[in-house]
Amino acid sequence: MTDPSINLSERRTFLGILLGGVGLVISAAAAWPVWRFLAPSSGEGNLAKVSIQRAEVPLEQAHFFSFHGKPAVVLQAAPGKFAAFSAVCTHLGCVIKWVPEEQEFLCPCHAGRFSVEGKVLGGPPPEPLEELPVALDGDQVLVG
Amino acid sequence: MAMSPERGFIGVPAYEAVPDFCGRCHIGVKEDYLLSAHGQAIAEGGANCVTCHGNHVVVKAGPEIINPEDCSQCHGYGQAGEIKAAIVKTDEMLASLAENLGFMGKKGIAVKSMESETFALRNDFRRLFHSVNVEKISNETADFQQRGMAIQQKIDAVQTELDQRKLIGGVVTGLLVLASLICFLIRKTYQQEEDGSS
Amino acid sequence: MLERLYHFLEVRLGIRDILEQNLTKYLLPNNVNIWYTLGAVLITLFVTQFITGILLLVYYVPNPAEAFQSVERIMNEVPYGWLIRYLHAVGSNVIVIALLLHMLSVLFMGSYKKPRELTWVSGFILLNLSFALCLTGYLLPWSQLSFWATTVATDAAGAVPVIGDALVRFLRGGAMVGDATLGRFFALHVMVLPAMLAGLVGFHLFCVRRIGISRPPFGEDYRPAEVKGYFHHEEHPGGIPFFPNYAIKDMAVIFFFLAGLVYLVFFAPGLFIPPSAFEPADPFTTPEHIKPEWYFLWAYQTLKIFPSEFLGLAVQGLVMTGLALLPFIDRGSERRPGRRPLFIACYILGILLFVGISVWGHYS
Ligand code: HEM
Ligand code: FES
Numbered sequence: 001m002t003d004p005s006i007n008l009s010e011r012r013t014f015l016g017i018l019l020g021g022v023g024l025v026i027s028a029a030a031a032w033p034v035w036r037f038l039a040p041s042s043g044e045g046n047l048a049k050v051s052i053q054r055a056e057v058p059l060e061q062a063h064f065f066s067f068h069g070k071p072a073v074v075l076q077a078a079p080g081k082f083a084a085f086s087a088v089c090t091h092l093g094c095v096i097k098w099v100p101e102e103q104e105f106l107c108p109c110h111a112g113r114f115s116v117e118g119k120v121l122g123g124p125p126p127e128p129l130e131e132l133p134v135a136l137d138g139d140q141v142l143v144g
Numbered sequence: 145m146a147m148s149p150e151r152g153f154i155g156v157p158a159y160e161a162v163p164d165f166c167g168r169c170h171i172g173v174k175e176d177y178l179l180s181a182h183g184q185a186i187a188e189g190g191a192n193c194v195t196c197h198g199n200h201v202v203v204k205a206g207p208e209i210i211n212p213e214d215c216s217q218c219h220g221y222g223q224a225g226e227i228k229a230a231i232v233k234t235d236e237m238l239a240s241l242a243e244n245l246g247f248m249g250k251k252g253i254a255v256k257s258m259e260s261e262t263f264a265l266r267n268d269f270r271r272l273f274h275s276v277n278v279e280k281i282s283n284e285t286a287d288f289q290q291r292g293m294a295i296q297q298k299i300d301a302v303q304t305e306l307d308q309r310k311l312i313g314g315v316v317t318g319l320l321v322l323a324s325l326i327c328f329l330i331r332k333t334y335q336q337e338e339d340g341s342s
Numbered sequence: 343m344l345e346r347l348y349h350f351l352e353v354r355l356g357i358r359d360i361l362e363q364n365l366t367k368y369l370l371p372n373n374v375n376i377w378y379t380l381g382a383v384l385i386t387l388f389v390t391q392f393i394t395g396i397l398l399l400v401y402y403v404p405n406p407a408e409a410f411q412s413v414e415r416i417m418n419e420v421p422y423g424w425l426i427r428y429l430h431a432v433g434s435n436v437i438v439i440a441l442l443l444h445m446l447s448v449l450f451m452g453s454y455k456k457p458r459e460l461t462w463v464s465g466f467i468l469l470n471l472s473f474a475l476c477l478t479g480y481l482l483p484w485s486q487l488s489f490w491a492t493t494v495a496t497d498a499a500g501a502v503p504v505i506g507d508a509l510v511r512f513l514r515g516g517a518m519v520g521d522a523t524l525g526r527f528f529a530l531h532v533m534v535l536p537a538m539l540a541g542l543v544g545f546h547l548f549c550v551r552r553i554g555i556s557r558p559p560f561g562e563d564y565r566p567a568e569v570k571g572y573f574h575h576e577e578h579p580g581g582i583p584f585f586p587n588y589a590i591k592d593m594a595v596i597f598f599f600l601a602g603l604v605y606l607v608f609f610a611p612g613l614f615i616p617p618s619a620f621e622p623a624d625p626f627t628t629p630e631h632i633k634p635e636w637y638f639l640w641a642y643q644t645l646k647i648f649p650s651e652f653l654g655l656a657v658q659g660l661v662m663t664g665l666a667l668l669p670f671i672d673r674g675s676e677r678r679p680g681r682r683p684l685f686i687a688c689y690i691l692g693i694l695l696f697v698g699i700s701v702w703g704h705y706s
Binding site: 312317323328 | 372600609615619
Binding site: 008009011012015016018019022023025026029 | 316319320322323326327329330333336337
């Protein structure tokens with residue numbers, strides 16, 4: 001009690017550190033929910049199969065659908081022979097189109113071409129389309 | 145006046161026609177009822193809908209309408225009592241499920257799918273005991289119990305989460321109060337300084 | 343690195359001087375009291391409201407067909423969506439409480455008086471903007487509560503003579519509350535009103551800072567400040583520095599209010615969000631006991647007390663105009679409550695009347 005000012009400033013420093021600590025915890029408690037609120041839901045990557053009515057994929061036609069949040073395509077190239085691919089072009093990410101006259105995929109962005117097996121036929125794409133596993137179940141086509 | 149045919153009053157259905165009348169809406173229950181001992185015996189005066197449920201003062205039916213007085217008007221209470229014993233617990237459980245869900249819905253929890261699941265389950269259960277077949281009822285009640293439990297588990301999971309939220313909320317509230325107190329204490333150190341200097 | 347950045351800015355903007363002038367060398371009256379923290383509390387709460395509002399906007403869909411569902415998704419599926427929504431909805435109520443306290447303290451201490459009329463008027467407009475924000479925000483979830491509360495609230499405008507019907511149509515964008523109403527309320531709630539509010543808060547703070555904070559009219563040595571015929575910034579030599587001495591008190595009360603907000607969010611959100619808020623709007627079924635929010639109950643009830651709605655509306659308009667222009671009506675320079683018995687009597691009577699009519703409205 002000889003010099004109250006020293007006493008005061010010591011107390012203040014101590015309280016200040018304490019406040020900083022509590023403030024840090026509170027900030028974290030506020031930031032975490034906001035992060036989770038905005039973070040894309042992690043449940044998206046579930047491994048569930050996507051089923052499609054077989055009738056929706058006629059012979060020599062392609063059917064576009066959403067596979068785990070990304071565009072995909074399933075096609076019946078020969079009777080009863082189904083194949084599915086990611087519909088995202090491996091060049092710069094445009095979505096490919098099916099050209100029935102040519103029986104091949106065309107990327108409208110830079111004219112990349114892919115075969116019914118997903119192989120590159122021409123244009124800038126560096127890699128074949130990503131293939132997705134397909135199974136038949138009665139009148140359903142299961143992808144994934 | 146109100147009972148004139150022009151105004152749509154179709155008169156009292158004949159005793160045997162009552163199940164058809166009620167069954168226009170209670171389709172499932174009617175089906176099981178008609179196959180039951182009650183329904184099969186309707187021509188000989190077997191109980192119809194109104195016998196147990198009453199006519200105009202239809203009350204929300206509960207297990208209490210199975211009781212010695214009413215049942216023994218026609219037959220011994222033995223079997224009826226067994227049926228009652230078999231369904232009471234499940235019926236109560238389904239009722240409390242519906243109640244819990246209603247309660248949660250009022251707090252903003254999305255309960256619609258669980259509610260329709262419970263509704264369908266209760267409906268099926270009512271069909272079951274309208275068969276008044278003791279053996280069938282005791283065999284299948286367990287299944288209903290289980291399906292009810294599954295819904296109850298979902299409810300419990302939600303409740304656990306709600307409780308957890310409260311816990312965390314309590315901690316955060318506490319931290320904020322603490323921060324406030326610390327600030328007041330720091331303020332006090334300045335206050336003392338100010339008072340000292342003036 | 344940081345030091346060089348600081349130096350760069352210092353040379354060009356003179357930030358040290360700005361900081362000093364507004365923080366350490368900004369002196370507040372030495373008898374400044376806790377009520378002066380409410381302005382800072384309000385700023386914090388509004389910032390919170392802006393943040394949670396923008397977050398809600400990420401998932402909310404302003405379309406009658408999907409609005410309710412999108413809010414239900416926020417409440418049930420989006421991680422911590424319930425927290426963000428409750429913070430926003432309960433926060434609006436806490437803001438109203440803080441606004442009323444701020445206004446009442448300013449009234450009690452007579453700090454609205456010359457030369458602070460502009461501070462008061464801008465503050466009063468801010469109060470009304472806040473009410474407008476509450477009203478428009480209430481409709482957005484498109485629940486039974488939203489729909490019917492908005493129907494009742496917009497219907498009241500019909501009591502205005504001559505243009506009443508047209509006014510109601512204009513507010514709703516049609517004869518009834520519907521798609522068009524949601525569209526315009528949404529635009530108001532997320533864009534127009536917040537922008538106006540932000541601008542006006544800026545002006546309010548500018549006024550406060552420019553003319554200088556008032557000295558609380560308490561204590562032995564208080565004398566009414568002399569009001570001159572020219573601009574004069576009220577100084578408080580020998581006062582206490584805003585930073586850190588008073589800022590820490592601001593912080594203390596801010597944390598206190600945040601604690602209250604979080605407490606309500608976790609333990610009593612139902613106080614402000616009744617069950618009918620969780621039923622989708624149904625334009626063909628009016629729910630029973632539709633009541634406006636607590637801070638609108640006084641207006642709701644006055645409309646019912648008077649024999650005609652027009653009379654009720656007129657009285658409300660009169661009271662609000664009177665309050666808005668108060669510093670031009672109450673022109674004496676005396677600010678000490680003890681020497682303003684008439685004003686303080688009206689003040690207490692006014693509060694009692696507000697509470698009484700609200701309670702009446704709640705139970706009627
Ligand atoms: C958006 C809402 C508002 C904000 C953010 C706000 C903010 C502030 C701040 C930071 C101050 C200075 C510190 C203080 O005295 O608390 C202040 C002062 C003041 N406010 Fe507000 N205010 C708001 C609404 C209002 C309302 C509704 C009124 C009255 C109708 C009002 C009237 C005043 C007056 C007269 C002062 C001057 C006090 C003095 O110099 O002693 N304000 N406000
Ligand atoms: S993105 Fe497909 S060819 Fe360029």
